Amino acid sequence: MPRATLAAVAREAAVSRQTVSNALNAPERVRPETRDRVLQAVARLGYRPHRAAQTLRTRRSQTVGARIERLAEGVQGVVLVRFLHALTARAQLQGYRVLLFAAEDDERETAAYAELLDDHDLDAFVLTGTHLGDARTAWLTAHDVPFVTFGRPWGSVAADHAWVDVDGAAGTRAATEHLVSTGHRRIAFLGWPMGSGAGDDRRTGWHRACAAAGLAVADLEVAALDGLETGRAAAAALLARPEPPTALVCVSDSLALGAWTEITARGLEPGRDVAVIGFDDSPAAAVVGLSSVSQPLEAAAETSLDLLREVLAGSARPPAPRSVLLTPRLALRRSG
Amino acid sequence: MPRATLAAVAREAAVSRQTVSNALNAPERVRPETRDRVLQAVARLGYRPHRAAQTLRTRRSQTVGARIERLAEGVQGVVLVRFLHALTARAQLQGYRVLLFAAEDDERETAAYAELLDDHDLDAFVLTGTHLGDARTAWLTAHDVPFVTFGRPWGSVAADHAWVDVDGAAGTRAATEHLVSTGHRRIAFLGWPMGSGAGDDRRTGWHRACAAAGLAVADLEVAALDGLETGRAAAAALLARPEPPTALVCVSDSLALGAWTEITARGLEPGRDVAVIGFDDSPAAAVVGLSSVSQPLEAAAETSLDLLREVLAGSARPPAPRSVLLTPRLALRRSG
DNA sequence: TTGAAAGCGCTAACAA
């Protein structure tokens, strides 16, 4: 069966094409009984509008762009996938689709924006992995393109755009508080080097929880680039001290799993001898029994779309863009 | 700067619009000097055709659909992400985009096809996770929709479509041969229940390698649903035997990691006391040092697009659809 | 080899 066109629906319902269009897009302009007649014809014929035609006319594609990143060697990346799945699933419930693109760096990503906007009339973008001095948000703002970021705008300049993020500090704070409540007094933080927004944020949570519990933090903070080997080395340095920490809060599962390796290599048991808590709740964490801070990615996707709708609705007379901070959950396992 | 239209290019090059179109789409019909003039105008104005208009006219969207799966609890799923990234990156080099969709099961996936074809004029689909009695390939074939599968058509009926797959049997055979070469004589296979195409294929590789080496396989084969706990239980049963195996070839990293947990829980060391080799080379495998069979996903994505081009080119007078079997690589680590 | 005309399916602007 060939697809039904709007014209066919108009014939079927014995109205003009414009009335069909109105019945679907501006129902309040059509008398209820006319509208019913049209909707019945739509149902009978199984009519759905043709996107290309709609896009050509309205310059809106009902499609949002999202970048898919190359999966790093580490344990990260699962977060992006889960988010993308949730985003796609929820978007399509609202009549939106997600178009993928790949880009090696920010510069090429903005080039991709230009192309996708010109060629495909994308309505908006969903960005992930925001970072300090993010050139992408500046470009999108300058070009008046609707977008939301999953990840808050890091840095001093209060970027004025809609964003969702997970409260990393709350996650590490909860992790630290849990360790305190189970009797730990020397809790170290295994973080990334200063200057990464998310990393600094997560460090803050640990720091505050320690302060609130009256625990010392001096000498209990080490930094390492993300990775298993680096995490292992950093943990080795901590454990080699005369008075080693009894618990480790880590900025990522990669570092935590590296620490895990070092701990077991020393004949110690994570959780019993040294507590370890990671961040991201990757599958690998579940595998080995590593406690980890779990990001609410379904909620993040849903909120992204909520914010996007607001941005798209208000693009003429923009209200203050909203931002939402979601609280992560602590997934407790054997290690902490 | 507003986007340049084809009409603008025509004015700039002082030709008609059709000549511009011809110069771009059917160069042989245009005199070389005219063509040059047009191409220069295109470059000067930075013209790129508008997809919606092109699609409306030609019924081709230069877009392929791909389903993004919900990431299971286990370790799987990373394979899909890596494949999707490679697919997206390579597709866009050829002027194609990847449109995502989500579907809970095969039935809803075919419903999604119908919708995407009608509404978005998708040119083709790339399917992953083929299985026995796959309703999706039948639907696509019946509706004459171009597609490629990553995963061969399992089952007796020789489905007549283009596909790429990784030779799972070759992977487990290589793993088994490696274990044989390091002195193992009692090599068990920890697989999925009979009836899954990929699982049976992987079992075959182990079986053949054992037969070739003159090793017994009786009683050395256990099956479990994919998962960590199930893998652990299956490994426990194997290791509790009077004459336990000295090595385990596993159908997936999830099962292998489950076995890993059981081995270490017994105070044994994977690789030294019991060898374990998994399948998929997930990040978790790298984390713990699990040897694993690694699928060439970049190659799979590239081949998928090659095959898709052939299918699209030959859709009028179809040649025999091609199929390609790629050989996986054995990533050796501490465990085997 | 190039150009003129028509129309893909839809909706914005306007008229009735």
Next chain:
DNA sequence: TTGTTAGCGCTTTCAA
């Protein structure tokens, strides 16, 4: 409230 007209940007006839 409904219908008419026009046109989004492109390519496919067909004629020059």
